[in-house]
Amino acid sequence: MDDLVDDFIARRPSGLEKAYELWSRVFVGVARHSVSDRARAEDCVHDALIRVWRAPNRFQGNREMLKAYLIASVRNESFAMLRSQSRRDARELKAARLTPVETVDSIVDPVEAQRLQGALARLPEEQRKALALAYYGNKTHVEIAAELGVPLGTIKSRISMAMRKLQADLAGIGGSST
Amino acid sequence: MTEHLGEDAELYPLGILDDEAVRKVERHIALCSACAERVAQAQSVAASLAAALPAPAPSPALGRRLRDSIRPRPPAGILRASAFRFAVAAVIALALIGLSWQTLVLRGRLATEDLALVTMVHSHFNHVSMAPESANPVAAKILYARDGAWIYIIADKPGGPLHAIAKMATGRVDLGVLASAGETATLLFRPHERIRSIILRRAGTSVASATLAY
Ligand SMILES: [Zn+2]
Numbered sequence: 001m002d003d004l005v006d007d008f009i010a011r012r013p014s015g016l017e018k019a020y021e022l023w024s025r026v027f028v029g030v031a032r033h034s035v036s037d038r039a040r041a042e043d044c045v046h047d048a049l050i051r052v053w054r055a056p057n058r059f060q061g062n063r064e065m066l067k068a069y070l071i072a073s074v075r076n077e078s079f080a081m082l083r084s085q086s087r088r089d090a091r092e093l094k095a096a097r098l099t100p101v102e103t104v105d106s107i108v109d110p111v112e113a114q115r116l117q118g119a120l121a122r123l124p125e126e127q128r129k130a131l132a133l134a135y136y137g138n139k140t141h142v143e144i145a146a147e148l149g150v151p152l153g154t155i156k157s158r159i160s161m162a163m164r165k166l167q168a169d170l171a172g173i174g175g176s177s178t
Numbered sequence: 179m180t181e182h183l184g185e186d187a188e189l190y191p192l193g194i195l196d197d198e199a200v201r202k203v204e205r206h207i208a209l210c211s212a213c214a215e216r217v218a219q220a221q222s223v224a225a226s227l228a229a230a231l232p233a234p235a236p237s238p239a240l241g242r243r244l245r246d247s248i249r250p251r252p253p254a255g256i257l258r259a260s261a262f263r264f265a266v267a268a269v270i271a272l273a274l275i276g277l278s279w280q281t282l283v284l285r286g287r288l289a290t291e292d293l294a295l296v297t298m299v300h301s302h303f304n305h306v307s308m309a310p311e312s313a314n315p316v317a318a319k320i321l322y323a324r325d326g327a328w329i330y331i332i333a334d335k336p337g338g339p340l341h342a343i344a345k346m347a348t349g350r351v352d353l354g355v356l357a358s359a360g361e362t363a364t365l366l367f368r369p370h371e372r373i374r375s376i377i378l379r380r381a382g383t384s385v386a387s388a389t390l391a392y
Contacts, residue, residue: 013245013248013249016244016248017244017245017248020244024235024236024240024241024385025233025235025236026225026228026229026231026233026235026237028234028235028236028240029228029233029234030228030231031229032232032234033231033232034193038234038237042236042237042239042240042243045236045240046240046243046244046247049244050244050247050248053247053248060214061218064222064225065218065221065222067227068191068218068221068222069218069221069222070349071193071221071224071225071228072193072221072224072225074191074194075192075224075228076191076193076200078193079193079194080193080197110251112226112229113229113230115226115229116226116227116229116230117230131227134189134192134194135192135224135227136227136230139194140194140195140196141189141194143281150353154217156185156189157185159185159188159189159192160184160187160188160189160386163188163192163220163223163224164188166223166226166227167219167220167222167223170223170226
């Protein structure tokens with residue numbers, strides 16, 4: 001039904017090429033958020049996409065799910081790269097950012113970003129903080145627990161709750177277009 | 179099966195789990211569709227979080243690298259062979275077909291032959307002299323890949339347009355007329371199936387033939 005998804009699952013080169021054409025900016029954006037060095041960030045995008053490409057049977061779903069799956073793979077690769085560097089390097093590469101939506105001018109989709117900002121604002125303060133430290137601050141749940149002086153299990157719960165609330169919120173808004 | 183993932187399903191697409199936890203999640207979702215669904219939903223939320231990030235344009239080199247990683251090596255890679263390798267290829271090919279290097283240089287054939295010659299030196303190939311088929315035959319040789327991927331016909335002093343016809347398991351295929359330049363005529367062909375024999379015809383008469391052994 002969807003050529004892109006079909007091609008990707010069948011490991012036809014056009015599947016990955018089309019996905020890259022559509023979403024390369026967000027892939028690179030995600031990678032560079034964890035690894036600010038451009039060449040290393042692009043290494044992460046390359047390695048993540050090729051890894052997924054070589055094991056396409058792990059993916060099932062539609063185009064949006066493929067996009068999310070690829071973004072998650074790039075995120076994982078980049079975060080692992082960040083972790084593998086020294087702590088000093090890591091601090092230099094990226095300091096934690098608690099207010100995520102600052103650079104609206106260069107983002108891919110301002111409407112999507114605004115929607116996200118609204119949904120984040122509706123989260124309980126503790127959950128928003130935990131999620132922001134994890135995703136935008138590039139910190140593990142272990143580090144967040146230590147930083148906030150809160151048990152590890154509590155941080156995991158807050159992040160998990162934040163993600164599930166965001167999902168419901170974004171899906172709800174997405175369903176009622178004007 | 180181990181117990182369900184729980185909160186790790188949401189932490190996984192954020193990239194913050196350690197290696198061991200990541201492997202556990204991946205093993206589990208390969209077997210448990212409920213948790214796979216939960217992870218997929220978390221992935222879509224994580225993708226939404228990316229919407230707030232700056233999205234710089236990638237360098238053109240990244241797209242090329244990806245294409246190189248997933249596509250088979252393009253023929254352009256063969257053409258990029260250095261002049262030295264080309265010269266070596268040419269010498270080997272010419273020695274095999276029994277014409278001297280100087281002869282072909284003088285005939286100005288080199289420039290048009292580099293694809294054929296460089297292709298040959300990159301693969302294992304056989305060669306065979308074509309047997310005369312008429313009172314006025316043509317001296318010709320065939321070089322061909324051992325895996326049947328290509329054949330290269332070269333005729334000396336063709337004496338008119340030479341038509342090549344190939345016999346395969348499924349029937350005859352007309353390969354067309356050899357390209358003539360000076361005193362030689364050549365044809366490079368990449369068949370879809372193995373060619374068993376070749377006949378050269380001039381003005382409707384068979385002038386040479388050869389059977390290919392693989
Ligand atoms: Zn499960």
